Amino acid sequence: MELKIEGLIPDFVAEDFFPARLTIENGRIKSIEKLEVAPGTLPFxxxxxxxxxxxxxxxxxxxxxxxxxxxxxxxxxxxxxxxxxxxxxxxxxxxxxxxxxxxxxxxxxxxxxxxxxxxxxxxxxxxxxxxxxxxxxxxxxxxxxxxxxxxxxxxxxxxxxxxxxxxxxxxxxxxxxxxxxxxxxxxxxxxxxxxxxxxxxxxxxxxxxxxxxxxxxxxxxxxxxxxxxxxxxxxxxxxxxxxxxxxxxxxxxxxxxxxxxxxxxxxxxxxxxxxxxxxxxxxxxxxxxxxxxxxxxxxxxxxxxxxxxxxxxxxxxxxxxxxxxxxxxxNIKSIESEVINHFKIRPIKLSDLEFLPPSPAPENLQVIEALDGQLITNKIEISTTHLIDAQERLNSNVEKIF
Ligand SMILES: [Zn+2]
CATH class of the missing domain: 3.20.20.140 (Metal-dependent hydrolases)
Known part of the structure; x- marks a missing residue:
């Protein structure tokens, strides 16, 4: 099947666009004919x-x-x-x-x-x-x-x-x-x-x-x-x-x-x-x-x-x-996809994530500082007084720290 399409085509050597008609056959570009059409009337x-x-x-x-x-x-x-x-x-x-x-x-x-x-x-x-x-x-x-x-x-x-x-x-x-x-x-x-x-x-x-x-x-x-x-x-x-x-x-x-x-x-x-x-x-x-x-x-x-x-x-x-x-x-249709893996986990309770500091609590703790929009992190030290809540649990609380 043959398909023809017209537009402005980039010329990477001249660093310019030229109007042309592409002819496509069997999934490949068969020809590129230059056209005499004023630029601006064609898409890119x-x-x-x-x-x-x-x-x-x-x-x-x-x-x-x-x-x-x-x-x-x-x-x-x-x-x-x-x-x-x-x-x-x-x-x-x-x-x-x-x-x-x-x-x-x-x-x-x-x-x-x-x-x-x-x-x-x-x-x-x-x-x-x-x-x-x-x-x-x-x-x-x-x-x-x-x-x-x-x-x-x-x-x-x-x-x-x-x-x-x-x-x-x-x-x-x-x-x-x-x-x-x-x-x-x-x-x-x-x-x-x-x-x-x-x-x-x-x-x-x-x-x-x-x-x-x-x-x-x-x-x-x-x-x-x-x-x-x-x-x-x-x-x-x-x-x-x-x-x-x-x-x-x-x-x-x-x-x-x-x-x-x-x-x-x-x-x-x-x-x-x-x-x-x-x-x-x-x-x-x-x-x-x-x-x-x-x-x-x-x-x-x-x-x-x-x-x-x-x-x-x-x-x-x-x-x-x-x-x-x-x-x-x-125009790509959704297809049925097989499943090769299952992720099974019991529901996570809040207590699973709780972390109690050692007693007596150290003065400072090493903390990973996440940077917005970056994957890299900083290693910093934070005083534990900012991290321990009323229930004596270790918490991250950015408002208190920064
Ligand atoms: Zn990657």
């Missing part, structure tokens, strides 16, 4: 948007449902680390994510979760050892080794960590990083181990340091951590080394928007649309070698149609030539 046709690091599990949706919502906002693909489900269900969980995702027209690219369990202090449901990681990485569906959180293990040359990294290198698959706050010479050692991305930067200086050392920085703006404002201006200078991600995206905010919102915010900051599209579309396709089209003849017909580049409201989303969303409505 852009490559589809990509979330370059997201744990689908944090949306509390199965992959097929995540896709159903995300396509409405022009997202056509995700680089997804199935770390959270692997932590509970092991390889079976990773398998589940892949199989469920395959049932809908959306491009999920999963990684092999490098750190399950995330720390040795966790009571995780599984342990993905080197053999499991190798088995995953050899699969064509697994595009990369995901989120090497154990950066102390990388720096300390932990044998198992190094073997996992080597397995990815042997297969020429990229290795994603996770090294909040790491800078200078230690950051260089982490990069030298073969790790090519980081999505944990929370300050401009840290991101700049890593960019200058050749790392790709993924700007994270999700439901948990928000680093867009701190990092976005770096896109002006490093348009070939940056991408966008949400990391954790809760369902209430996925309903409102996705990577399209970050594009609109970047354009509003005065950043060239071509640089914004590099971060949102081109860079992830090149870095992870995705089978995602970029509006070239012969490419899979993956693209979006938007009326203007200010609001980035997506009118239509096409994946492999199929119209998957139009005017805020998804």
């Amino acid at each position: 046709i852009l490559p589809g948007l990509i979330d370059s690091h997201v744990h689908i599990e944090s949306s509390m949706l199965v992959p097929s449902e995540f896709a159903r919502l995300a396509v409405v906002h022009g997202t056509i693909a995700t680089i997804s680390d199935p770390h959270e489900i692997a932590n509970v269900c092991g390889l079976e969980g990773v398998e589940y994510m892949i199989n469920n995702g395959k049932q809908v027209p959306f491009k999920f690219y999963f990684g092999a979760p490098s750190c399950v369990p995330a720390t040795e202090f966790e009571t995780a449901g599984a342990n993905l050892d080197v053999a499991s990681i190798k088995a995953l990485l050899t699969r064509p569906e697994i595009k990369y080794l995901s989120e090497m959180m154990n950066f102390p293990g990388v720096l300390g040359q932990d044998i198992e960590v190094l073997e996992k990294i080597k397995a990815a290198k042997d297969l020429h698959k990229p290795i994603d990083g996770h090294a909040p706050g790491l800078r200078g010479e230690v950051a260089q050692r982490y990069i030298d181990a073969g790790i090519t991305t980081d999505h944990e930067c929370f300050s401009r200086e840290e991101a700049l340091d890593k960019l200058q050392r050749g790392m790709n920085i993924i700007i994270r703006e999700g439901s948990a951590a928000k680093n867009f404002d701190a990092l976005i201006d770096l896109l002006e200078t490093y348009p070939d080394q940056m991408m966008f991600c949400s990391d954790d995206k809760h369902p209430d905010s996925l309903v409102d928007g996705h990577i399209n919102q970050l594009c609109a915010r970047a354009v509003a900051r005065g950043i060239s649309i071509f640089k914004v599209l590099k971060a949102a579309c081109l860079n992830p396709v090149h870095h992870y070698q995705l089978q995602v089209g970029l509006l070239k003849i012969g490419d899979p017909a993956d693209f979006i149609v938007v009326d203007n580049l200010k609001k980035f409201k997506v009118k239509q989303t096409f994946i492999n030539g199929v119209l998957v969303a139009q005017n805020g409505k998804s």
Whole structure:
């Protein structure tokens, strides 16, 4: 079946748009004909948007449902680390994510979760050892080794960590990083181990340091951590080394928007649309070698149609030539999903959470300070007089403390 669509198409070399008619056949772009139509009368046709690091599990949706919502906002693909489900269900969980995702027209690219369990202090449901990681990485569906959180293990040359990294290198698959706050010479050692991305930067200086050392920085703006404002201006200078991600995206905010919102915010900051599209579309396709089209003849017909580049409201989303969303409505149907895990717990009573301080109570207690909009925390000391209530229980009471 042949489909024709007209619009303004980006030319990334000339940094301009030109009016054109796309012909799509069998899911691919068959031709791109230039038109003599004055710009302004046509909508924009852009490559589809990509979330370059997201744990689908944090949306509390199965992959097929995540896709159903995300396509409405022009997202056509995700680089997804199935770390959270692997932590509970092991390889079976990773398998589940892949199989469920395959049932809908959306491009999920999963990684092999490098750190399950995330720390040795966790009571995780599984342990993905080197053999499991190798088995995953050899699969064509697994595009990369995901989120090497154990950066102390990388720096300390932990044998198992190094073997996992080597397995990815042997297969020429990229290795994603996770090294909040790491800078200078230690950051260089982490990069030298073969790790090519980081999505944990929370300050401009840290991101700049890593960019200058050749790392790709993924700007994270999700439901948990928000680093867009701190990092976005770096896109002006490093348009070939940056991408966008949400990391954790809760369902209430996925309903409102996705990577399209970050594009609109970047354009509003005065950043060239071509640089914004590099971060949102081109860079992830090149870095992870995705089978995602970029509006070239012969490419899979993956693209979006938007009326203007200010609001980035997506009118239509096409994946492999199929119209998957139009005017805020998804064409992806909900599918029946099997259940592989049950979470059974008795109701939690208040007394289960009570904590009585040792007697006599120490003068100070070590406390974790949570920072709004950040995943990093501070270690502080608080006088117990602020923490013990009338019933002699230990309580966190932010009003009393700060
Ligand atoms: Zn993550």
